[in-house]
Amino acid sequence: MGASQTRAEHQYQDLADKTGFSFEQIKNLYQRFQQLSGNEETISRANLDSIPALANNPIRKQIIGAFFDKRNQHQDEVGSCDQIGFEQFLMVMSHFRPPNLRTTDEEKEAMRKEKLRFLFNMHDSDNDGTITLAEYRKVVEELMSKSGEIGQETAKAIADAAMLEVASINVPNMGPEEFYEGITFEHFEEILKGLEMESRMHIRFLDVDTSTMRCGKSQS
Amino acid sequence: MAELRPARCWRTGFFFCLWLLLFLSVASGSLVVVSGSNETSGGPAGDTPEDPHHQTNSTTHKKAFPVLSFNYQDVRKPFVISLWILLALLMKLGFHIIPNISNVVPESCLLIGVGLLVGGIIKAIGEEAPVLDTKLFFHYLLPPIILDAGYFLPIRAFMENMGTILVFAVVGTLWNVFFIGGMIFAVCQIEGVQLAGVDLLSCLLFGSIVSAVDPVAVLAVFEEIQINELLHILVFGESLLNDAVTVVLYHLFEEFSHAGTVTVLDGVLGVVCFFVVSLGGVMVGAIYGFLGAFTSRFTTHTRVIEPLFVFLYSYMAYLSAEVFHLSGIMSLIACGVIMRPYVEANVSHKSYTTIKYFLKMWSSVSETLIFIFLGVSTVAGPHAWNWTFVISTVILCLVSRVLGVIGLTCIINKFRIVKLTKKDQFIVAYGGLRGAIAFSLGFLLTDNERKNMFLTAIITVIFFTVFVQGMTIRPLVELLAVKKKKESKPSINEEIHTQFLGHLLTGIEDICGHYGHHHWKDKLNRFNKTYLKKWLIAGERSTEPQLISFYNKMEMKQAMMLVESGSTAKLPSTLSSVSMQNIQQRGSGNRRAIPSISKSREQEIRKILRSNLQKTRQRLRSYSRHDLMIDPFEDNVSEVRFRKQRVEMERRMSHYLTVPTNRQETPSVRKVCFEPEHQVFTYDNSESPRGPRARPDPGPLDAISLVSESQRPNQSREPRAKVPEEQEEQDQLKLSRCLSDPGPNQEEDLS
Numbered sequence: 001m002g003a004s005q006t007r008a009e010h011q012y013q014d015l016a017d018k019t020g021f022s023f024e025q026i027k028n029l030y031q032r033f034q035q036l037s038g039n040e041e042t043i044s045r046a047n048l049d050s051i052p053a054l055a056n057n058p059i060r061k062q063i064i065g066a067f068f069d070k071r072n073q074h075q076d077e078v079g080s081c082d083q084i085g086f087e088q089f090l091m092v093m094s095h096f097r098p099p100n101l102r103t104t105d106e107e108k109e110a111m112r113k114e115k116l117r118f119l120f121n122m123h124d125s126d127n128d129g130t131i132t133l134a135e136y137r138k139v140v141e142e143l144m145s146k147s148g149e150i151g152q153e154t155a156k157a158i159a160d161a162a163m164l165e166v167a168s169i170n171v172p173n174m175g176p177e178e179f180y181e182g183i184t185f186e187h188f189e190e191i192l193k194g195l196e197m198e199s200r201m202h203i204r205f206l207d208v209d210t211s212t213m214r215c216g217k218s219q220s
Numbered sequence: 221m222a223e224l225r226p227a228r229c230w231r232t233g234f235f236f237c238l239w240l241l242l243f244l245s246v247a248s249g250s251l252v253v254v255s256g257s258n259e260t261s262g263g264p265a266g267d268t269p270e271d272p273h274h275q276t277n278s279t280t281h282k283k284a285f286p287v288l289s290f291n292y293q294d295v296r297k298p299f300v301i302s303l304w305i306l307l308a309l310l311m312k313l314g315f316h317i318i319p320n321i322s323n324v325v326p327e328s329c330l331l332i333g334v335g336l337l338v339g340g341i342i343k344a345i346g347e348e349a350p351v352l353d354t355k356l357f358f359h360y361l362l363p364p365i366i367l368d369a370g371y372f373l374p375i376r377a378f379m380e381n382m383g384t385i386l387v388f389a390v391v392g393t394l395w396n397v398f399f400i401g402g403m404i405f406a407v408c409q410i411e412g413v414q415l416a417g418v419d420l421l422s423c424l425l426f427g428s429i430v431s432a433v434d435p436v437a438v439l440a441v442f443e444e445i446q447i448n449e450l451l452h453i454l455v456f457g458e459s460l461l462n463d464a465v466t467v468v469l470y471h472l473f474e475e476f477s478h479a480g481t482v483t484v485l486d487g488v489l490g491v492v493c494f495f496v497v498s499l500g501g502v503m504v505g506a507i508y509g510f511l512g513a514f515t516s517r518f519t520t521h522t523r524v525i526e527p528l529f530v531f532l533y534s535y536m537a538y539l540s541a542e543v544f545h546l547s548g549i550m551s552l553i554a555c556g557v558i559m560r561p562y563v564e565a566n567v568s569h570k571s572y573t574t575i576k577y578f579l580k581m582w583s584s585v586s587e588t589l590i591f592i593f594l595g596v597s598t599v600a601g602p603h604a605w606n607w608t609f610v611i612s613t614v615i616l617c618l619v620s621r622v623l624g625v626i627g628l629t630c631i632i633n634k635f636r637i638v639k640l641t642k643k644d645q646f647i648v649a650y651g652g653l654r655g656a657i658a659f660s661l662g663f664l665l666t667d668n669e670r671k672n673m674f675l676t677a678i679i680t681v682i683f684f685t686v687f688v689q690g691m692t693i694r695p696l697v698e699l700l701a702v703k704k705k706k707e708s709k710p711s712i713n714e715e716i717h718t719q720f721l722g723h724l725l726t727g728i729e730d731i732c733g734h735y736g737h738h739h740w741k742d743k744l745n746r747f748n749k750t751y752l753k754k755w756l757i758a759g760e761r762s763t764e765p766q767l768i769s770f771y772n773k774m775e776m777k778q779a780m781m782l783v784e785s786g787s788t789a790k791l792p793s794t795l796s797s798v799s800m801q802n803i804q805q806r807g808s809g810n811r812r813a814i815p816s817i818s819k820s821r822e823q824e825i826r827k828i829l830r831s832n833l834q835k836t837r838q839r840l841r842s843y844s845r846h847d848l849m850i851d852p853f854e855d856n857v858s859e860v861r862f863r864k865q866r867v868e869m870e871r872r873m874s875h876y877l878t879v880p881t882n883r884q885e886t887p888s889v890r891k892v893c894f895e896p897e898h899q900v901f902t903y904d905n906s907e908s909p910r911g912p913r914a915r916p917d918p919g920p921l922d923a924i925s926l927v928s929e930s931q932r933p934n935q936s937r938e939p940r941a942k943v944p945e946e947q948e949e950q951d952q953l954k955l956s957r958c959l960s961d962p963g964p965n966q967e968e969d970l971s
Contacts, residue, residue, distance in 0.1 A: 032733045053730035063727040096728055098637040158771050162712045191713045199638050203729050204736055
């Protein structure tokens, strides 16, 4: 018992250093991981698909895809895998940590870049470094997919307008012959800088075990 | 030249105002009007007859039929009220003409100053000055301000910080009350200050009056300093929500001070009362809000009275809450917040504008009147100055506020994601202004010798916070480099990503397995969509997703802005040269040279253009049949001007592809409908397939088609939906080349 505990703690220490979570949070997430994977070592897409609450989410596929996307593992690999282990699960989750009072401005900047990168990867499905018009259209379509019969036209129109806006902001003086290839990461940052990602893109990670309490607000 | 004019304006304005003040103060009296001021009264010059004369018709001696008579008494009341309001507004106008003052001194201070002046004049003349009547204040002056605030409350920021706001409002106010009340009692116990007669309950009552942050004062000052959204909503939200606490405590202590003794049961009942008051108020407001939203669903045929529903339902919510001694302010806020999304989806654009402007107008007038009356009442009211009491009240207010904020922030920061920094804490503490609510509540106290002392102290605190804190908060904000409000244009990208983020975070929360903030928000949204919207929004807009309404709204704003800006010179500088061509995929065809379009399409275009030209010519000819030869020329000039305007607008609009909505019935839709007087071209545009051809890079000719296009952008897009997709893009590219060609010829024709 003692030996396995120290081994677990050692593992957790590693993970805590890499991802920035606290021990309690890692423990909770591990329990959830076990739950999702059916007590196995890895989870597959089917495991995540089977979460009932996700059924109503219009961008479910992208979210699940993000977990299996190698680009989110900060290891300069590309492509996607079929199974992920706990460490990869944690890495993806670490994108959603909030800043705390002691985070310096540079750290906040780095955090924001990281979160924006995550979003960017979700949109840029073919990993060519830009979000093209087709990809953006797909994003908008997915976003409105659960909202009833809106139709492709609308999504296209909105995506076009959005793309135009990006182009107008970033490259305002394009001649009529030039072609705007797609949204690069810098342009992406530029258009979303008003949203303050580091404060908005986060969820509360729990420090206490709530598997016994199924409903109610979180209490981090 | 430019320097002379403001000085001259200032002087004339000054003298006019002075004269107006004089007249006003005299008119408020009930005695005979001074002869020098009969200009506006419209009566004859010279000696005016005394009142009794014209009241009696049957006089003993026969007098000549009065050609002109003077009867001031009948209209005295509305006359005086109107005069007061006029004075208030002229003052407000004056402050903005004099450029330097309004930058340094907040408007509220200036208005109180004016009130002091007027009060002084009235007192000097020897008249009875009108006091800020409590009923007048609570029933007529306060509701418009609160409704304006509630209707335009930024919901997202409010909900996100709800916990913090509630803690500040409830716990903070309680702390203030007991601290101030207790310490004042301790001060009164000191020997030699002649305050021995003040007992604990009175002190607590006094504390409960003076410790509540006032929404009117906060709004007045914070509006001008344009501080960032978080701090604004914290202080402002607190000032709104502490009304419940204030109401309960005030009534509680008043009852107790009459009863004399307090038991534990009373304490418990007090706590229960608080929940009843606040939740009851919110519920009353919610009921009226839903009623209002439901009513607005049926107003498609009576657009003119739509704004009235909003105002009346809200006012009824306020009054109904006051009937039961519930918190009227919370009821009003709840009503506005709940009603707004559904009403905005239902009413026409003009009604929306009307609602917005009337609310702003009323709240502006109310605020101005409140501050002026505050000044007047200060001069008028009986005062009992007691140095110790007043000074210690002011100091204690400051100290308790600072301690309260710091203490509570320590606790709150443990639960917040975005922590409150020291700078934020300072602004929150410094922004705790007291205002007219405290004064009116003080006025409601029962008359005894302590009341005057309390009133004096309250007025001093109000003056201190409004003048000292109000004036210094702006330089302090600059000094501390507090974040200002972001100038954000609505951006479709931000909206898309906000929604995307919402769904993403909800999804991640679901994967993590706990029901957090986003989960519940998402649930509420879905509930709203499936049930509430069906009931409360008329027609097809009930199924319109948020992104599309946002998009339409933004587009409309752009179009209207362009029309209103008049000439091309005033267009916003953000106009970039990027157009649809730059982002359309080269994919299908790679045809960038001038392509050919299908014969039939070309025929259509020519036919339509020709018919438009004919119509224009007809109009011109009809003008020349009348007398003035100048008309066709003038029309041409305005035509050309208009054409330029439309050209730019069309360029702008082509940047935002409109949504081909399938809205057939349209009166409820906020379309781009230009009033008839704007139209130079008056033909009707029932010609059907307008869609793609009228759109891209316009030549001067396109102005005609543009107007028709712009008049019904939504409807005209419908046929486009049926056009096969792959052809569209090509067509757009082609037509842009094609249509620019026949330009010059046509222009000649018209001119």
